[in-house]
Amino acid sequence: MKIVLKRLAVQTRKDKELVDITDVVSEVVRESGVKEGVVLVVTMHTSSGIIVTEGLPCLERDVLNHLGRLAPPDADYYHNRFLDIDGRLGFNADAHLKSILGGIYAIFPIHEGQIIKGSRQRIYFAEYDGPLEREYCIQVMGV
């Protein structure tokens, strides 16, 4: 059994955006040498996420717009208050809620050294409160 963990940074460039990390995940799987197993991708932040959808710009916009309708930025959130743990106000409740709604991880099987996924499935790092340098983990487990 082999377990490989990679911590990676991604610099997001917009307030909200989906960054396609599929090729990065594939490369980590290839480098790991694992032939049969699973790969886990997880974000390290509660105001970002990991999303899987079809790799089309129109869908990327639809995903973000839909999450925006479910968790609008200007709604009346209890989180809009001073947080002494941060030394600032927490007025990004919408980003936290989008993270919950969209999810924070993705798992795919590995077979014969390749990620097994649908031909149109792409893995995205989802930024809900950028621009920021973010961190996510890829863990490959198997033999």
Add this chain to the structure above:
Amino acid sequence: MRIDFHTHPLLVREMWTKYPELEDVARNVFFIRNRSQPLETFFLELDVAGLDKAVLLPIDARTSRGTTIFSNEQIAELCRCSSRFVGFASVDPHAPNALEILVYAVKELGLRGLKLSPPTQEFYPNDAKLMYPIYKEAEALGIPVVFHTGISWEPKARLKYSLPLLLEDVAADFPGLKIVLAHFGWPWVLDAVALALKYPNVYLDTACLYFGNPKEFIAFVMTKQIPLSVIEKSLRHQVVFGSDYPRVEIKNMARAVREVGLSEETLELIFSINPLKVLGEV
């Protein structure tokens, strides 16, 4: 040219790497706990907010806190990295060589204004004996002075030093000195507005957020605490945009000010013309 007149480079990772003590300053003196970010994030924040430049503000609190919250030299170093930064100086009012430090910061380091935080540096801004020589020098150098006014999140900071009305003597006695009351003087907004109405050398920056979110707080300050028409009709030439980044993201404060209901002409003044005027560029 759109400018954020109130930012602190507290979380710039490249500076933490070079000067490790800056992390402790950010955490335990300035009291901000977010993780550091590469310098690129700062520029992207400006881009997302639709702004071109940011004024970088240090605080020299060596007597009251035993440290600078960024030194003048560190601010100048950042400014050399990018033309998008406009650096201000700070001097410790209690330091015997404060005037020399100020002159050096402006003439040798190229810094463009003076930042003073009375609650952090523990002085009364109308203390003529302590402060008037500094104001006189700033006036002679032709630089503006940004004063922290209103509430401070720093646990050791006392509000008695940050009442806007303490600046009236300064505004009256130094009519040639451009004075910026940071944070709109909140919660003493009426006092700050009164000074700006009375003294044409007094400016207000918008960097205020103490509850709620930027959009509802700016709307509260500018439409409930005072009528928006006061800004639109009387103070449109004396308000500058400020975010207080990284306590507040520039994008969020910029959106809050843009959506509060001011005319396009006034927004252009607040984001562009007024900051340039305070900096002496127009």
